[in-house]
Every structure is written in C-alpha cells, then in structure tokens.
Amino acid sequence: MAKTNPDDILHVAADWWVRLRAPDATDETVDQWLTWTLEDPRHLATFERINEFAASLRSLDTVTHRSLVRAFMRPAAPSRRWLPWTAAASLAAMVLGSAGYMGWAHFAPGTTTQVYNSAIAQNRDITLPDGTQVALGASSTMTAQFSRQQRRIELRNGEAFFQVVHEPSRPFVVGAGAISVRDIGTAFDVRRTGERVTIAVTQGRVEIADLSQRPGEARRGSLQVSAGQLVSYDPAMSSMTVGSIAPEQATAWRNDRLEFIDEPLSVVVANLNRYSNRPLYIADSDLDKLSYTGSIRTDAIDGWLGALPQVFPLRVNKAADQVILSDAKNAVRR
Amino acid sequence: MAMSTVTLTVHVDEIERLFREHNRALVAFLQCRLSSLSDAQEVAQEAYLRVLTMDNREEVGSLRSYLFKVAGNLAIDRLRKRKVRSDFAAAQPGDEAEGETTPVHHAIAVEQVAGLRNALRELPAKASQAFVMHVIEGRDFAVVAQTMNLSERMVRYHVANALAHCRAWMDEKEMP
Numbered sequence: 001m002a003k004t005n006p007d008d009i010l011h012v013a014a015d016w017w018v019r020l021r022a023p024d025a026t027d028e029t030v031d032q033w034l035t036w037t038l039e040d041p042r043h044l045a046t047f048e049r050i051n052e053f054a055a056s057l058r059s060l061d062t063v064t065h066r067s068l069v070r071a072f073m074r075p076a077a078p079s080r081r082w083l084p085w086t087a088a089a090s091l092a093a094m095v096l097g098s099a100g101y102m103g104w105a106h107f108a109p110g111t112t113t114q115v116y117n118s119a120i121a122q123n124r125d126i127t128l129p130d131g132t133q134v135a136l137g138a139s140s141t142m143t144a145q146f147s148r149q150q151r152r153i154e155l156r157n158g159e160a161f162f163q164v165v166h167e168p169s170r171p172f173v174v175g176a177g178a179i180s181v182r183d184i185g186t187a188f189d190v191r192r193t194g195e196r197v198t199i200a201v202t203q204g205r206v207e208i209a210d211l212s213q214r215p216g217e218a219r220r221g222s223l224q225v226s227a228g229q230l231v232s233y234d235p236a237m238s239s240m241t242v243g244s245i246a247p248e249q250a251t252a253w254r255n256d257r258l259e260f261i262d263e264p265l266s267v268v269v270a271n272l273n274r275y276s277n278r279p280l281y282i283a284d285s286d287l288d289k290l291s292y293t294g295s296i297r298t299d300a301i302d303g304w305l306g307a308l309p310q311v312f313p314l315r316v317n318k319a320a321d322q323v324i325l326s327d328a329k330n331a332v333r334r
Numbered sequence: 335m336a337m338s339t340v341t342l343t344v345h346v347d348e349i350e351r352l353f354r355e356h357n358r359a360l361v362a363f364l365q366c367r368l369s370s371l372s373d374a375q376e377v378a379q380e381a382y383l384r385v386l387t388m389d390n391r392e393e394v395g396s397l398r399s400y401l402f403k404v405a406g407n408l409a410i411d412r413l414r415k416r417k418v419r420s421d422f423a424a425a426q427p428g429d430e431a432e433g434e435t436t437p438v439h440h441a442i443a444v445e446q447v448a449g450l451r452n453a454l455r456e457l458p459a460k461a462s463q464a465f466v467m468h469v470i471e472g473r474d475f476a477v478v479a480q481t482m483n484l485s486e487r488m489v490r491y492h493v494a495n496a497l498a499h500c501r502a503w504m505d506e507k508e509m510p
Contacts, residue, residue: 048358048362
C-alpha cells in the first residue's frame with residue numbers, strides 16, 4: 001500500500017513538513033512521522049530535500065527576498081490572462097488600434113509634433129503642452145503628437161515615466177514598438193529596449209494593447225493593468241507577462257539606480273549603455289539569455305562589472321573606450 | 335553500586351543503537367523545526383546528552399519517543415531564544431546599505447530564482463502568498479493565518495502544496 005509515485009511522496013513529505021512545524025504538533029504526530037520515514041528509504045530522503053529547499057529559501061539575498069515578497073504578498077493576485085478581444089471588451093481600444101493609429105501616421109492637420117532627446121547618462125524632465133510631466137531616461141528618444149482628439153507619444157528608445165493629466169475626451173497613448181499603452185488616469189513607466197517593452201504602473205490604471213498582427217492571425221487582446229503591476233512584452237514570443245512592482249522600484253532610475261526583475265543580460269546591458277560613456281558589448285550570444293534580477297547604480301557600473309564574473313560564467317575585458325563581456329568557456333579555449 | 339553500573343551500560347548501548355538507527359531522522363526533524371542544519375545538529379547532540387544522563391530510565395517506556403520528545407522541547411527553547419534575539423535586533427536602527435552595486439549575493443543561482451518565480455506564478459494566489467510569508471519570510475502559521483484571514487489549517491495546506499509544487503519544479507530543472 002506504500003505510495004510509490006515520487007510526486008506522491010513529495011506531497012506527503014511536504015505535508016509532514018508543515019505538520020511537524022506546527023507549534024501544536026503532538027508527540028504522537030512525531031511518532032507517526034517517524035513510522036512513515038521507516039516505511040521506505042525514499043521517504044526520509046524526500047523529507048530532507050524539502051528541508052534543504054526551505055533552508056535555501058531562508059537564506060536568499062536581500063534583493064531577491066524583497067522582490068519575491070513584493071511579487072506575491074499582494075492581496076489582489078495579478079491577472080495573468082488576456083482579455084478576449086471582443087467588441088464588448090473594449091470598443092475604445094479597437095478604435096485606437098485601427099483607425100486611431102493610422103490617423104496618427106498620416107499627420108492629421110492641426111497636429112503638432114515635437115521630438116525629445118536626452119544625452120547619455122542624462123535624465124531629463126519635460127512638461128508637455130497639456131501639463132503632463134515626463135521624466136525621460138538617459139539616451140532616450142520620444143516624439144509627442146498632440147491634436148484635439150488625441151495625445152500620442154512614441155517612445156523610440158529608452159525609458160520614460162509619465163504622470164498624465166487626464167482628459168476624458170482626449171486619450172493619452174504611448175506607443176513603444178508593437179505595444180500601445182493607453183492612460184486611464186495614471187502614472188506609469190515605459191521602458192523600451194529594442195522591441196522589448198516593460199510597463200510599470202505606479203498609480204491608476206492603463207490599458208495595454210499589442211498592435212502586432214501577423215498575416216492570417218487574429219488580432220491580439222488588450223490588457224488592463226493597475227497600480228503595482230509590471231507587464232513585460234517579449235517580442236520573440238509575442239507574449240506579455242504580468243508581475244508586481246513597487247512604485248519606488250519602477251522609478252528607481254530617476255535616483256541613479258536601474259532595477260531589473262528577470263531581465264535577459266542583453267536587456268540589462270542595453271539599458272546600462274544609456275548611462276555609460278564607455279559602452280558594454282556582449283561578445284558571445286549565449287550570454288544574452290542569462291537572466292538577471294537586481295539593482296545597479298548608474299554611477300558605480302565599474303564596481304558592478306567587477307563582481308559580475310562571480311555571478312555569471314563570463315569574463316569582463318575593459319578597454320579605454322569599451323567593455324567586452326565574453327563567455328568564460330570560450331575565453332579559455334582561445 | 336554494581337546494579338547502577340549495569341543499568342548505565344545497557345542504557346549506553348541503547349543510545350548507540352538509537353543514534354545508528356534514528357540520528358538522520360532526528361536531525362531532519364530538528365532541521366524542519368529550526369530551519370537550520372547546524373542548529374539541528376547542535377540540538378541533537380544536546381538531546382543525546384540529556385538522554386544519556388537521565389536518571390529515571392525505568393520510568394520511561396520507549397527511549398526513542400523520549401529522545402524525540404526531549405529534542406522537540408529543546409528546539410522550542412531555542413526558537414524562543416532566537417525570537418528574543420531577533421526582536422532585539424529589529425529594535426536596533428536598520429542598516430540599509432546592503433551593497434546594491436555588487437551582484438555578489440545573487441550567487442545562489444539567478445536561474446533558480448527565476449524558476450521559483452515562475453513556479454509560484456502557476457499556483458493559486460493564496461498558496462504563493464502563504465508560501466512566501468511562511469517559508470521565505472519565516473512568519474509563524476498563526477501570523478500568516480491572521481494576515482490572510484484564513485484558518486491555520488488552510489495556511490498549512492497552502493504551504494504544503496506550494497512547497498511540493500516548487501520543489502518538483504526545481505527538480506525538473508535540475509535534470510540535465
């Protein structure tokens with residue numbers, strides 16, 4: 001009658017683990033547990049693995065600890081599902097997705113267009129004609145097109161934090177590659193690294209639509225996201241992931257700190273380059289996919305680079321005008 | 335005199351056998367209680383010592399049960415002391431400078447953390463929250479239950495589920 005499926009043993013072991021930890025666990029419970037461990041050698045071994053796993057989670061570094069707590073301690077679970085693209089779901093977004101977007105591309109009369117740039121390592125504060133406040137990250141470019149019907153921003157590269165003056169009759173829409181973000185009374189941050197986009201909402205709500213559409217494919221849905229949520233758009237998968245983020249984390253870059261949650265090293269490097277006069281390059285493409293979580297001070301990139309080989313299997317070669325990150329394995333072979 | 339020497343010898347043999355047969359389980363039991371392997375090993379040593387020096391062997395039925403009972407009580411004492419210490423530490427001014435510029439403390443395995451996050455996302459929100467509060471933050475079941483407005487039994491159920499789920503997830507990833 002003993003359970004033989006390893007998955008079953010794992011569940012039973014986890015169950016024993018919580019029962020033994022309960023302050024009211026009786027001597028009888030301990031005896032029963034002991035009997036269970038003697039039934040099959042795998043039982044105690046599995047229990048020990050649970051112990052080990054729990055111990056490793058108690059000794060997480062502060063950044064990881066905090067990011068996990070932030071991500072999963074919220075009372076409202078982040079919605080992870082696409083809303084179906086139906087007429088009922090969002091008529092407004094439909095207008096925005098087709099006619100509205102085209103209209104902008106054609107530069108309707110009465111539209112004013114303004115281009116904003118920032119230099120490497122220089123953040124810039126901008127007040128738009130409608131009073132909306134924009135903090136533009138370093139080495140970033142955006143255009144603003146304002147008409148009587150719509151306010152449209154295109155983030156061409158980099159990062160920007162928007163505190164939008166809400167006008168119900170004139171939507172505020174930020175485009176970033178395939179993604180469009182429509183404000184519903186809001187403050188939010190948009191970071192565009194190539195075609196990869198992350199959106200962090202610090203106040204209110206936004207509606208995010210994926211405007212990419214491949215031939216023969218149904219149009220994708222839109223997603224409503226509220227304060228405290230972080231959406232990452234991965235162009236390779238054409239998918240969005242919803243997680244959580246604290247407001248101070250989303251705008252940490254305004255205080256010279258870049259925060260990354262599960263971002264590929266290539267994205268981390270591209271964003272650091274907006275703040276570094278000595279550009280970083282990744283020589284071996286297999287390093288691109290390494291996933292990084294943590295914060296980096298933009299005024300201490302060198303220190304971070306010095307410690308990087310302890311975390312990832314890579315080598316850092318610093319030259320006067322550039323820094324090369326290469327695979328530690330390949331470096332040995334050369 | 336002769337009698338008591340004989341009793342002690344029998345008793346020592348018994349403890350040697352207990353150690354051989356159940357030490358691994360005793361340490362696992364204590365590690366589960368204390369969330370620390372080194373503390374578990376220390377407390378186990380102390381428990382053997384207590385059993386070895388007991389003077390009422392005849393009053394105790396199963397020596398094995400007695401050993402685990404003594405060890406369990408020692409663990410409770412230690413948790414209590416630890417709590418006093420951490421309350422004291424919490425009352426001290428915090429030190430926020432945690433070397434954010436260096437990624438050194440990510441060395442545990444960045445990929446594993448990413449995996450854990452994905453595994454937790456697959457779970458019901460209550461399970462992942464209970465897991466984070468109890469296993470990662472180290473809060474008692476009672477505190478988690480109160481915060482989440484659940485019974486302690488439900489909290490334990492969620493934590494056990496999440497634990498098995500995440501552990502299984504990590505196992506899959508560890509396969510070559």
